[in-house]
Amino acid sequence: MKLKMLVMCMLFFPLSRASTISNNIIVVGAGYVGLVTGACFAQQPSNNVIIVEKDAQKLQTLLMGKVPFVEPGLDAVMNEGLRTGRLHFSSCIADACSMVNPNALFLCVGTPSRADGSADLSYVYQAAREIGTVLSNCCVVIDKSTVPVGTARKVKAIIQQEFACRGLNLVAMVASNPEFLQEGSAVKNFVEPDRVVVGVESENARDILYGLYKPFLKETVPFLVMSLESAELTKYAANAMLATRISFVNQIALLADRTGADIKQVRDGIATDKRIGSCFLNAGVGYGGSCFPKDVKALVDMGHEYWVPMTLASDVDAANTAQRNYFLNMILDYYGASIAHKTIGIWGLSFKPETDDIRYAPSIDIIAGLLAQGAQVIVYDPAAQNNVYNVFARNIRYAATADQILSFCDSLVILTEWREFLHHTPVDFLRLPDRVVFDGRNCFDPCEMTRCGVCYFTVGRNCYQSMTSNVA
Numbered sequence: 001m002k003l004k005m006l007v008m009c010m011l012f013f014p015l016s017r018a019s020t021i022s023n024n025i026i027v028v029g030a031g032y033v034g035l036v037t038g039a040c041f042a043q044q045p046s047n048n049v050i051i052v053e054k055d056a057q058k059l060q061t062l063l064m065g066k067v068p069f070v071e072p073g074l075d076a077v078m079n080e081g082l083r084t085g086r087l088h089f090s091s092c093i094a095d096a097c098s099m100v101n102p103n104a105l106f107l108c109v110g111t112p113s114r115a116d117g118s119a120d121l122s123y124v125y126q127a128a129r130e131i132g133t134v135l136s137n138c139c140v141v142i143d144k145s146t147v148p149v150g151t152a153r154k155v156k157a158i159i160q161q162e163f164a165c166r167g168l169n170l171v172a173m174v175a176s177n178p179e180f181l182q183e184g185s186a187v188k189n190f191v192e193p194d195r196v197v198v199g200v201e202s203e204n205a206r207d208i209l210y211g212l213y214k215p216f217l218k219e220t221v222p223f224l225v226m227s228l229e230s231a232e233l234t235k236y237a238a239n240a241m242l243a244t245r246i247s248f249v250n251q252i253a254l255l256a257d258r259t260g261a262d263i264k265q266v267r268d269g270i271a272t273d274k275r276i277g278s279c280f281l282n283a284g285v286g287y288g289g290s291c292f293p294k295d296v297k298a299l300v301d302m303g304h305e306y307w308v309p310m311t312l313a314s315d316v317d318a319a320n321t322a323q324r325n326y327f328l329n330m331i332l333d334y335y336g337a338s339i340a341h342k343t344i345g346i347w348g349l350s351f352k353p354e355t356d357d358i359r360y361a362p363s364i365d366i367i368a369g370l371l372a373q374g375a376q377v378i379v380y381d382p383a384a385q386n387n388v389y390n391v392f393a394r395n396i397r398y399a400a401t402a403d404q405i406l407s408f409c410d411s412l413v414i415l416t417e418w419r420e421f422l423h424h425t426p427v428d429f430l431r432l433p434d435r436v437v438f439d440g441r442n443c444f445d446p447c448e449m450t451r452c453g454v455c456y457f458t459v460g461r462n463c464y465q466s467m468t469s470n471v472a
Contacts, residue, residue, distance in 0.1 A: 022046050022047075022048070023041075023046060023047045023048065023103055023104060023208075023211065023212060024048050024050075024100040024101060024102045024103055024104075025038070025041055025047055025048065025049045025050070025102060025103075025104045025105075025106070025212070026049075026050050026051075026052060026093070026096045026097065026100070026102045026104070026105045026106070027041075027049065027050070027051045027052065027105075027106045027108055028052045028093060028105070028106065028107050028108060028109055028127050028131075029051075029052070029053065029107070029108035029109040029110070029123075029127075029145075030051050030052075030053035030055075030058060030059075030062060030068075030089070031108065031109075031110065032069065032071065032181065032183060032186060032290070032357075033108040033144060033145070033179050033181060034051060034053075034106070034108030034109075034144075035051065035062075035067065035071075035074065035078065036071070036074060036181060036186045036187060036190055037106055037108060037144060037179070037190065038050075038051040038081075038087065038106075039074060039077045039078040039081050039087060039187075040077060040187060040190040040191055040216075041212065042077075042080075042081030042084070042086040042087035043077065043080065043081065043086075043191070044086075044215050045086070047086060047212075048086055048088075048100060049081065049086060049087050049088065050088045050089070050090050050096040050099060050100065050102075051087070051088070051089050051090070052089075052090050052091070052092060052093050052096050053089060053090075053091065054091060054092065056091070059089060059091055062078075062089050063089055065078070065079050065082060069355075069356055069357070070354070070355050070356040070357075070383045070384075071183065071184070071186055071187070071354075071355065072184065072185070072187070072354050073187040073188070074186070074187055077187055092130075093127065093130045093131060093134060094130070094133075094134045097134045097135060097136075098134075101136075101137045101139075102135075102137075102139045103137075103138075103139055103140070103208055104139065104140055104142060104208055104209075104212060105131060105135070105139055105140070105141045105142065106142045106144045106177070107124060107127055107128070107141065107142065107143050107144060107145050107155070108144045108145055108179075109123040109124055109127055109145055110123050110145070111123070111124060111145050111146055111147055111294075111298075112294065113293075113294045113297055113298065116301065117297035117298060117300055117301045118148075118297075118298060118301040119146070119147065119148055119294070119298045119301070121147060121148075121151060121154075123145075124143070124145055124147060124151060124155065125154070125155070125158055128141070128154075128155040128158040128159050129158055129159075129162060131159055131162075132158060132159040132160070132161065132162020132163055132165075132166075132172070133162050133166070135159070135163075135170075136168065136170070137170075138170070138173065138204075139173065140173045140174070140175050140204070140205040140208050140209070141155065141156075141159060141172065141173065141174050141175070142174075142175045142176070142177045142209070143155060143174070143175070143176045143177065143232075144177050144178065144179055146178065146179075146235050146236070146239075146291070146294075146295060146298075147176075147232060148232065148236075148298060148301075148302050148305075149229050149232045149233050149302060150229065150232070151232060152174050152175070152176045152199065152228040152231075152232065153174070153228060155174050156172045156173075156174040159172040159174070160172040173201075173202060173204065173205050174201070174205075174228070175198055175199060175200045175201075175205045175209060175228070175231075176198070176199035176200075176228045176231035176232050177196075177197065177198050177199070177209060177231070178197055178231055178232070178234060178235035179235075180193070180194075180195070180197075180235075180238065183289060183290075183352065183354070183355040183357055184352060184353060184354030184355050185354070190216070191216050192216070192218075193213075193216060193217075193221055194221065195221060195222045195223075195224055196209075196213045196216075196217065196221070196222075196223050196224065197224045197226070197231050197234050197235075198210075198223070198224070198225055198226070198231060199225075199226050199227055199228040199229070199230060199231025199232065200225060200228070201227075201228065206225055210223060235295070236295050236298065236299045236302070237299075239291055239292055239295040239296065240295065240296050240299050240310075240313050240316065242279075242280045242292065243287055243292040243295075243296050243313075243316050243317075243320070244312065244313075244316045245279070245280040245281055246280050246281075246282075246284075246286070246287045246292075246320070247286075247287075247315075247316040247319035247320050247323070248319075249263070249267065249280075249281045249282070249283050250283055250284065250286060250319065250320075250323045250459070250460075251319055252266060252283070252460070253283035253459050253460025254323075254326060254460070256460040256461070256463070257459075257460055257461075257462045257463070260463045261460075261463065262460070262461050262463055262464075263283045263442075263459070263460025263461055264442070264460075264461060266460075267281050267282070267283070282441075282442070283442060283459045283460040284323075284440055284441050284442065284459055285323060285324060285327045285362045285366070285415060285440030285441070285459065286320045286321075286323035286324050286327075286362050287320055287351070288351030288352070288358075288359065288360040288361040288362055289351040289352065289357060289359060289360060289361070290357060290359045290360070292360075293317070293320070293359075293360040294360070296313050296316055296317045296320075297317060299313045300313050300314045300317065323459075324362050324365045324366065327362075327366065327438070327440050327459065328365065328366055328369040328370075330438060330457055331344070331366075331370070331413065331438050331457075332369070332373060334436065334438075334457070339370070339373045339374065339375050340373060340374030340375065341374075342375050342376070342410045342411065342434075343375070343376040343377075343378060343408065343409045343410050344370055344375050344376070344377050344378075344409060344410065344411055344412075344413060345377075345378050345379070345380070345399070345405035345406070345408070345409030345410075345411065345412045345413065345432075346363065346366070346367065346377065346378070346379040346380070346405070346412075346413045346414075346415060347380055347381075347402055347405060347412060347413070347414045347415065347416070347418070347421050348363065348380075348381055348414060348415040348416025348417070348418055348421070348441070349361065349363040349379055349381035349384040349385065349387075349388045349415065349416065350363075350381055350383060350384040350387075350416050351363075351416070352416065353416055353417055353418045353419065354383075355383065355384075356381075356383040356384040356386075356387055357384070357387075358384050358387045358388055358391070361384075361415075362415055362440065363379075363381075363388070363415045363416070364388075364391060366413065366415060366440075367379070367388075367392060367396060371392075371395060371396070376397075377395075377396040377397070378396065378397040378398070378399050378404075378405060378408060378409055379396055379397070379398055379399065379405075380398070380399040380400075380401065380402050380404065380405050381416065381418070382418055382420060385398050402420060402421060402424075403428075406428060406429065406431045406432060407431060409432060410432060410433050410434045410436075411432055411434045411435075411436035411437065411438065412429065412432055412436070412437045412438070413437075413438045413439075413440065414437065414438070414439045414440055414441055414443055415440045415441070416441065417441040417443050421443060422443055426444065426448050426449045426451075426452035426454055427452060429449070429452075429454045430452065430453060430454065434455075435453060435454050435455055436454070436455045436456075436457070437449065437454055437455070437456050437457070438457045439456065439457065439458050439459075440459060441459075442458050442459055442460070442461060444456065446458060446461050446462075446464035446465065447464055450464055450465060
């Protein structure tokens, strides 16, 4: 009982004095995490925020009050910070530190995957060295980038080494504060978190972080304080768990297709179990984005490093790749050699709705697979077409509307469940000469589609297509 009370006190302690301190915050990196973090902190009157962005073109875009990527609500939040004078931008850490003495400095730089799946930490370590060469006051340096276990301690060692080279009698203070933002709802996730996780080594770092997050913490939202290593691993464990749910339901969907079951009915049957729930159990063409694929691979790599094989995470990654191949083969098997004479339309290019992010998006693999078999491809996405152009250029064509796809293509492939697609009815798809829809997101009712005369292929709900074929 005493141990339990100690843990509860550690997780939910009151820190009223920290919330009264005026904060100077520097955020390094203006990507999804950095820009959301800085703009949302700047909403608080007690905060003064400087976001550092080295990319000159992106910095110029930000200074004009424009967000360089699609994230609902972020433009309004960022411009409010600029209007109030609580949000600023700078091109380097040194200039930012010359403007203010920060008490919190967030590292929000990229950690892309290397070829072997490990996380590339060069940007993190470069930023740490720059911080060590310019920081001259007591400030907590906070790793908000997704980094392998042990990175925070390496960051601390790098900063401490730079302090020593300068003859500065200052102890580096480092914390880990993983982000749990979902693209498409990142602003809401930040200002209304379901939990805040911090890894710290000192009460001072703990107090500073609690003071920063207190305005966003409702009474029931836990502020979880733990070790640096535990905080770092928490991020990977969370993403791997969610990715596992997606790959699991996708494998069950494949079995449903073979056995004549309906994955929607199966999902409803298990989601009503309170121990399971419904989140991340929608069958489809697989997960993508900047987090799940990268973090699952990095977790597997960490397992190798520490001689603890992450076999389940490895299988999740393999299942996700297999899911894309399965869906692509569904299209190729239907058409056979005639695919080379077909024009295939694609609705949705981003890995999920409400974003223009195509990193690890299923659309990239599906398009490449269709082109390899000689098909002509026309695509439409309300946000991500410019990013896809940077990948395929003029090897594919780009429609101005979703309806243009129905007018100029033989069949349709749906890869992202944008809301504007859901407004269509089965009759609309009769405009397709082949009257075939391959739906990687299960957007429509199979019964209605088949009754209308549309040959409708889904993920895990193809029993309806089989029943129609048998009747015919």
